[in-house]
Amino acid sequence: MMVAGDTFRAGAIDQLVEWGRRSNTFVYKKDAGSDPSSVIYDALEIAKNEKYDVVLVDTAGRLQTKVNLMNELSKMKRVIQKTLPNAPQETLLVIDATTGQNGMRQAEVFKDATDVSGIVLTKLDGTAKGGIVLAIRHLYHLPIKYVGLGEKIDDLVLFDIEQYIYGLFKDFF
Ligand SMILES: Nc1nc2c(ncn2[C@@H]2O[C@H](COP(=O)(O)OP(=O)(O)OP(=O)(O)O)[C@@H](O)[C@H]2O)c(=O)[nH]1
Numbered sequence: 001m002m003v004a005g006d007t008f009r010a011g012a013i014d015q016l017v018e019w020g021r022r023s024n025t026f027v028y029k030k031d032a033g034s035d036p037s038s039v040i041y042d043a044l045e046i047a048k049n050e051k052y053d054v055v056l057v058d059t060a061g062r063l064q065t066k067v068n069l070m071n072e073l074s075k076m077k078r079v080i081q082k083t084l085p086n087a088p089q090e091t092l093l094v095i096d097a098t099t100g101q102n103g104m105r106q107a108e109v110f111k112d113a114t115d116v117s118g119i120v121l122t123k124l125d126g127t128a129k130g131g132i133v134l135a136i137r138h139l140y141h142l143p144i145k146y147v148g149l150g151e152k153i154d155d156l157v158l159f160d161i162e163q164y165i166y167g168l169f170k171d172f173f
Pocket residue numbers: 006009012059060061062094121122123124125126147148149150151155
């Protein structure tokens with residue numbers, strides 16, 4: 001199941017519904033503007049009753065300087081744990097490869113707000129190398145779990161350290 005927890009950005013719900021159609025996955029959604037925690041709570045009750053084995057929750061992008069939005073992330077986690085005390089098993093912070101030093105602060109603040117467990121590094125198909133994730137790994141012990149290599153469904157792939165290191169240096173020689 002996928003859960004449309006980004007109720008803020010115009011089009012985010014439709015975007016997720018479209019990915020649900022392409023991947024043949026049920027998408028739980030409410031109206032735009034709904035409280036994301038309530039969407040997640042209701043979705044998890046259904047997932048539990050109907051015995052879904054994997055639930056992916058999409059959340060709205062936010063600036064780490066917006067305290068109320070960071071608190072909302074903490075609330076989502078508490079709400080998830082009302083239904084499933086051991087969840088979420090993963091909390092992934094998406095950083096795109098063009099992100100510079102600001103990525104460090106993002107990792108630090110998001111980790112404090114919601115126990116991020118790993119990074120998804122997108123847009124590695126462009127010219128940017130996403131080197132900031134090395135510093136994030138080193139300082140905050142957050143591993144890269146997936147990388148984005150394009151906009152198609154198969155372009156989100158497991159992180160492979162050899163491929164990544166090769167990508168960092170291949171233009172040098
Ligand atoms: N080339 C390329 N495009 C990507 C990649 N990942 C995402 N995109 C594109 O970037 C745009 C933004 O992607 P979204 O998935 O909406 O980004 P998001 O992180 O959910 O952003 P918010 O929900 O606004 O926080 C879309 O057009 C995606 O198709 C990638 O790895 N490579």
